[in-house]
Amino acid sequence: MQTLRKLLFPFTILYTFITSIRNGLYFIGILKRTSFTTPTIVVGNLSVGGTGKTPMVEYLIRLLKDQYTLTTLSRGYKRKSKGFILANAQSNMEDLGDEPYQYHYKFDNIGVAVDSNRVNGIHTILSEKKETEVVLLDDAFQHLAVKAGFYILLTTYDEPYYKDFVLPTGNLRESRSGAKRANIIIITKCPKSLTKENQQDIREKLNLKTGQLSFFTYIEFSKLVYSKCDEIQVDLLNHEEYILVAGIAKPQSFFDHLNGHLTRCLTFPDHHNFTTSDIENILTLAEKKKIITTEKDYVRLKDLIPSDKLYYLPIQTSFINDNELFDKTILNYVGTSTRDS
Template sequence: MDLLRKLLFPFAIIYGGITSVRNYLYFINVFKRTSFTTPTIVVGNLSVGGTGKTPMVEYIIRLLKDQYKIATLSRGYKRKSEGFFLADADTTMEQIGDEPFQYHHKFNNISVAVDAKRVNGIENILKLREDTQAIVLDDAYQHLAVKGGFNILLTTYDEPYYSDYMLPTGNLRESRKGAKRADIIIVTKCPKDLSIDNQNTIVKKLNLKPGQLSFFTYIEFSKLAYTNCDSISVEELKKEDFILVAGIAKPQSFFDHLKGEKTTCLTFPDHHHFSTADIELILNKAKENKIITTEKDYVRLNGLIPSNKLYYLPIQTSFLNNSEEFDKTILDYVGSSTRNG
């Protein structure tokens, strides 16, 4: 922790107090909470960005989409539309934001909507898509106006919430006590060889309440990088010169997976909208070489860089163990739950 963050600790106490009072007012019904009979799965975190929400939402989509009519609801960060927006065949990334557009572009037969007001968003989904059987709420853990039917909390292996502090000293958006609302806590971005003993040590630190489940996941990188119409194996790619471009929170694992000793890595802010100057910089750095980016960045860079030069590397969430238990828990909730009604 740097000196400035330590000096800001009094403000972290104030911010923590404000969020705790706000949460308390929801729980004593001073602020209204709305529940829905349609199963609602909340995916979120206590910290600011970079915990792997997008691949976890995609994991849940894959798990449910062949059995149920599902929808995703996100805020649509940095989109150029306002209010509720339901994606259709003509929707652009600018209208709904990069993560929702990725879901929309990647998965057929699901509904993708955005709305900063989650209650309004759910109500509109259920009105316009009456056959919806489950809704996955992306990054809605702090949106207590919705009483989620099932809450999944993500925390990273390198920066677990139990070792973190409130903003601006740390990265927490609310107190560690917020973890008690979760039905499942997932430690993400783990080393693939994390031992059972180390997992058990972390579980003790999570201090689970009765009934809470915990799981451990890692990021699995695709063996192929893709363009709109072509692909190349990562093994072959590493024999060439290329540059890496990322505008996501905590891109280091992406860089570490691909970079060599002389690879140029260009980093931009999370959800960055690439300007003309940015594109010129990327092309000048790349010269005649390929440009490799993340899947989330690809939806923002596609069309701005020649398609034969721009590749993206997909990722997926994979469980270190007990994936069957996780799957069964989610499927049981969606299949039989009316407890959130």
């Protein structure tokens, strides 16, 4: 596979040229960019999937939701609806897509909207939900038609963008220079023990521009797994067999965290829509064992697998250090940008 990707390097040059021309047309004003007086925060990446956008958006929700009225806006990948949707009590995963539905299912008192046209999505949010004071845009770093007020770029510790190449040779959606648009660059999925010396070495490789900040985060796993009606300490799972199911971009850390010597791991593509055949196979393999999945997969599986068999493991983003500076930077941007600041 790696050999094939190297052979496709001429297409990488072409793809890089095309995306650079497109970006340039936005920056010189030939293609229109729309800005908004309402604070808009983009969370995104340069690479394809698996950088931890969902837990980062959830971190921002927790940071802001008690002080500001906020609405998240996502594309709603693989949803079965079209156009703009603002979540309500009747909304389901098929209407919103798995990640927006997770926000809607998990957090009270926030708005959740989906629209592949982010400019239209923001305009409609501010029209239909006038009390919105902050818009969080999930996975919109390449959507240059929106000129957001603040950009957060994520890149993983194991596969940082400065070591990667543009598609199809690598996994980047655009050239590395796109990182210059970010206000903050976060290196995600780090070892919790990453030293300050290691952090400084990475910062030097990021080649930060003046004013850019960088932070280092790790994935913190819950000490409990949950079902609709039960919870179990992860430590106690070592005493029984169970099945692990994951349909996310990079599931290995989930498997590693829970994998016992008798555990069977079932892997599906990212954002997988589970079929009747998939469910039958999972239940057959599980027999009387518990089925444990990721939080994102749980919203797709919770109505398909008996509630007494299906559990999920929550995760969240945690900062190795300097989380106070990160929080202050975000709160300062929102506080100086809102109408009532």
